[in-house]
Amino acid sequence: xxxxxIISREEVVHMATLSRLSVTEDEQELFARQLGxxxxxxxxxxxxxxxxxxPLYSPAMHSGCLxxxxxxxxxxxxxxxxxxxxxxxxxxxxxRIV
Amino acid sequence: xxDITSLSLTQVAEALQRKTYSAVEVTTSCLAxxxxxxxxIGALLTVDREGALATAQALDEQGPDPAxxxxxxxxxxxxxxxxxxxxxxxxxxxxxNYIPYYDAFxxxxxxxxxxxxLGKANMDEFAMGSTTENSAYKTTHNPRDxxxxxxGSSGGSAASVTAGQCFASLGTDTGGSIRQPAALCGCVxxxxxxxRVSRYGVIAYGSSLDQVGPLTRTVxxxxxxxxxxxxxDKRDATSDPRPxxxxxxxxxxxxxxxxxxxxxxxxxxxxxxxxxxAACHKAMDAAATQGAELVDVxxxxxxxxxxxxxxxxxxxxxxxxxxxxxxxxxxxATHCSNLEELYVRSRSEGFGQEVKRRIMLGxxxxxxxxxxxxxxxxxxxxxxxxxEYLAALDHCDALWAPVSPVTAWDLGSHADDPLQxxxxxxxxxxxxxxxxPGLSMPVGLGQESGLPVGMQLIGxxxxxxxxxxxxxxxxxxxxxLAVPPCN
Numbered sequence: 001x002x003x004x005x006i007i008s009r010e011e012v013v014h015m016a017t018l019s020r021l022s023v024t025e026d027e028q029e030l031f032a033r034q035l036g037x038x039x040x041x042x043x044x045x046x047x048x049x050x051x052x053x054x055p056l057y058s059p060a061m062h063s064g065c066l067x068x069x070x071x072x073x074x075x076x077x078x079x080x081x082x083x084x085x086x087x088x089x090x091x092x093x094x095x096r097i098v
Numbered sequence: 099x100x101d102i103t104s105l106s107l108t109q110v111a112e113a114l115q116r117k118t119y120s121a122v123e124v125t126t127s128c129l130a131x132x133x134x135x136x137x138x139i140g141a142l143l144t145v146d147r148e149g150a151l152a153t154a155q156a157l158d159e160q161g162p163d164p165a166x167x168x169x170x171x172x173x174x175x176x177x178x179x180x181x182x183x184x185x186x187x188x189x190x191x192x193x194x195n196y197i198p199y200y201d202a203f204x205x206x207x208x209x210x211x212x213x214x215x216l217g218k219a220n221m222d223e224f225a226m227g228s229t230t231e232n233s234a235y236k237t238t239h240n241p242r243d244x245x246x247x248x249x250g251s252s253g254g255s256a257a258s259v260t261a262g263q264c265f266a267s268l269g270t271d272t273g274g275s276i277r278q279p280a281a282l283c284g285c286v287x288x289x290x291x292x293x294r295v296s297r298y299g300v301i302a303y304g305s306s307l308d309q310v311g312p313l314t315r316t317v318x319x320x321x322x323x324x325x326x327x328x329x330x331d332k333r334d335a336t337s338d339p340r341p342x343x344x345x346x347x348x349x350x351x352x353x354x355x356x357x358x359x360x361x362x363x364x365x366x367x368x369x370x371x372x373x374x375x376a377a378c379h380k381a382m383d384a385a386a387t388q389g390a391e392l393v394d395v396x397x398x399x400x401x402x403x404x405x406x407x408x409x410x411x412x413x414x415x416x417x418x419x420x421x422x423x424x425x426x427x428x429x430x431a432t433h434c435s436n437l438e439e440l441y442v443r444s445r446s447e448g449f450g451q452e453v454k455r456r457i458m459l460g461x462x463x464x465x466x467x468x469x470x471x472x473x474x475x476x477x478x479x480x481x482x483x484x485x486e487y488l489a490a491l492d493h494c495d496a497l498w499a500p501v502s503p504v505t506a507w508d509l510g511s512h513a514d515d516p517l518q519x520x521x522x523x524x525x526x527x528x529x530x531x532x533x534x535p536g537l538s539m540p541v542g543l544g545q546e547s548g549l550p551v552g553m554q555l556i557g558x559x560x561x562x563x564x565x566x567x568x569x570x571x572x573x574x575x576x577x578x579l580a581v582p583p584c585n
Contacts, residue, residue, distance in 0.1 A: 018461040055477030059533025085430035
């Protein structure tokens with residue numbers, strides 16, 4: 001087992017902020033412990049020699065599929081707005097920004 | 099259980115084509131089976147009774163069509179797949195009232211083939227979990243023993259197929275989410291090669307890992323389903339253009355005799371429950387007796403695969419799930435005074451704990467100062483893992499290995515320890531890292547628990563034909579398990 005990695009409550013709050021999440025006091029404590037355990041486990045990777053290894057970001061076997069940049073209308077405005085929590089006939093509505 | 103619902107998909111599809119049964123008759127039998135089993139199993143989040151019967155009626159009016167291989171066959175699909183006009187939640191509160199206005203590519207393919215969609219199967223929220231207990235809505239029980247978990251994340255799909263509610267289901271597999279519940283419930287599950295099946299309309303989790311695939315009661319059924327859903331789709335840039343073979347017609351091309359099956363030594367070490375190990379060894383002996391040649395292979399980076407996988411999956415999840423902002427669809431928090439508060443509160447109220455953990459860790463491993471140590475490093479190890487799988491497959495027809503280190507466990511027994519839960523995925527997630535196909539099927543029962551043990555055949559990219567054909571041959575030794583009573 002790897003050494004325990006100490007994650008502070010402040011770091012949990014920072015991760016939550018990056019993620020646009022808020023965490024309660026109770027969650028801060030729980031997540032600090034759980035995320036610390038998980039990150040400590042991840043240290044297994046530091047023992048793997050990866051010098052001169054190119055990262056593999058996708059296992060796709062074919063080359064990229066470029067297409068002509070042509071405008072098409074494949075979604076109707078009313079369909080796109082159908083699931084919006086708040087909309088008028090034309091737009092999504094959000095709280096005042098400026 | 100009626101005679102109809104205990105048939106295989108292959109059998110019922112033939113009977114429907116011959117008009118032995120009408121589509122309405124078969125659909126009605128499945129709905130009755132759902133009514134009888136759902137109180138104990140809880141496999142489904144939504145049952146579309148009216149829609150299914152209306153489709154069946156319309157099909158009956160047109161009459162059977164040999165060009166539609168699933169004509170009149172009732173199926174369920176995981177709630178991560180968009181279904182036009184039918185609520186789709188990914189088992190998350192944040193999508194509580196989401197009704198897609200388009201079908202996922204695979205759902206469209208099912209409909210074109212004449213299948214009838216009975217409902218949406220339960221899952222771990224956003225497919226994050228290995229027990230289906232992370233669903234925001236309900237607990238799914240294993241049909242072989244209702245005190246046990248069905249596995250996950252496609253646990254609702256596996257339970258629904260196993261309980262005889264439908265003839266097949268579609269799941270998604272990001273790190274084992276089709277193969278592991280299939281193993282724990284005792285049915286067949288296939289994760290196709292990355293790129294074989296389009297993910298258009300699939301609610302995304304880890305985009306370099308996600309694949310859609312079938313769960314069925316027999317290997318032949320699985321071949322019929324894959325033939326319908328595979329194929330190129332220009333709306334998914336990772337969809338591969340190569341042609342789709344006739345999987346069902348090729349089921350007999352690979353006899354077991356003379357087949358070289360690689361057995362990865364690393365999968366039989368610490369952590370493998372003795373009863374699973376014993377069942378696997380018994381299965382391997384039986385296959386060897388039938389002429390299969392078992393060879394030792396080595397996958398030395400197996401012990402780094404879990405960390406590699408979770409770093410990549412969480413990074414991709416944090417990016418994919420950024421779209422849930424309470425603006426265009428999904429849950430919106432009320433009485434927010436500004437946009438930032440709307441984002442934060444909508445997400446915090448809408449996501450469950452496991453989803454929050456993964457998003458936060460994903461943001462962390464991608465953040466400045468940690469990116470190289472975690473995300474880039476994991477991507478490098480990913481290449482090593484893929485290369486060693488391809489090297490092992492170079493001199494074998496397939497690899498053959500356990501799917502889950504244990505048989506189905508008690509519901510609630512892993513609730514407080516996410517890391518222990520992640521370790522359960524050790525045998526399945528490397529295939530997603532490498533993009534390889536894997537076919538999970540039952541090969542026996544654990545001596546202690548009496549519950550199913552699954553093994554997976556692992557193939558080269560796009561070797562689904564070989565896997566299905568080898569699986570079909572293995573089915574003569576390990577016949578499909580019967581539909582259990584579920585009470």
